[in-house]
Amino acid sequence: MNSITDPKTVLITGASSGIGEATARRLAALGHNVVIGARRVDRLAALAVELRAEGAAVTPVELDVTHLESVRTFVEAALTEHGSIDVLVNNAGVMSLSPLADLRITEWEQMIDVNLRGVLHGIAAVLPRMREQGSGHIVNVSSVSGHRVDPAAAVYSATKFAVTALSEGLRQENENIRVTVISPGFTRTELTDRGGSTEAQAAARAAAEALAIPASAIADAIGYAIGQPFDVDVNEVVIRPTAQR
Known part of the structure; x- marks a missing residue:
């Protein structure tokens, strides 16, 4: 470590998979105290056991x-475990791709x-x-889809555009709290495994299989942002596979 x-x-x-899990691994390896949250508690528990065996401080x-x-x-x-909160990584997300005309309202x-x-x-x-406490850092995971809109991704993009706007407002309102938006492109995660139309999700999976970068690349960017001095605020990082257009 x-x-x-x-x-x-x-x-x-x-934190039970994808970018969240990779970020937990990266930050724990750096020596940070990591508190991991998700609905799939079995995966969280297994991750905590693994990282603790490596000497990390991990709370699922x-x-x-x-x-x-x-x-x-x-x-x-x-707060009970560590007495402070220095960084929140808002990473949880879902992506159900489908044309608006499908009316997948749920x-x-x-x-x-x-x-x-x-x-x-x-x-x-x-x-x-x-x-x-007069300090803190909130990292919001958005997406390249928060910068552009593609067919079948209108609602997903809308949520990610909103995260970017929300983050900028939060940054401007708080001079002692750092705010970072991380916008990944195609990344190896489970986002395309559930929901959406068969055609749209299959197209996204095919593109990801051809282009995707590992989730650890996003975790490294998060580690970089939170590792900067207090007076340096990395506001936004866009990370794409080199071949993504």
């Missing part, structure tokens, strides 16, 4: 970002609930504490 001179307490949502907590009380419980667990609502409401819940749960 590498060592850092300024270990932080970092909370990561959606069952979490559903669509419920504010669940997020508050997640934050309280971090999936639209789920994307809004997880991708946007979940980010707001995270902010609401940590912001008072960060303002009280």
Whole structure:
């Protein structure tokens, strides 16, 4: 395990797979105290056992970002374990791709609930504490789809555009709290495994198989952002596969 001179307490949502899991691995390896949350507690527990065996400080907590009380419980667990909250990585997300004409309204609502409401819940749960202590860092995972809109991705893009706008407003309102937006392109995750139309999800999977970069590349960017001095705020990082257009 590498060592850092300024270990932080970092909370990561959606940590049972993909970018969240990779970020937990990366930050734990750097020596940060990592509190990991997700609905799939079996995966969280297995990850915690593995990382603890390597000497990491890892706390798994069952979490559903669509419920504010669940997020508050997640934050309280971090405070009980470590006494502080330095970084929140709002990573939990879902992507159900389909044309608007399919009227998959339940999936639209789920994307809004997880991708946007979940980010707001995270902010609401940590912001008072960060303002009280006069420091903190909120990392919101958006997407390249928060910069462009493709067919079948209108609602997903809308939620990610909203995350970018929300992050900029949060940054401007808080001079002592750093805010970073991470916008990945095609990345090896489970996002295309559930929901959406058969055609749209298959096309996304095919593109990901041809182009995708590992989730660890996104984790490295998050590690870089939170590792900067307090007076340096990395506002946005867009990370694409070199071949992605």
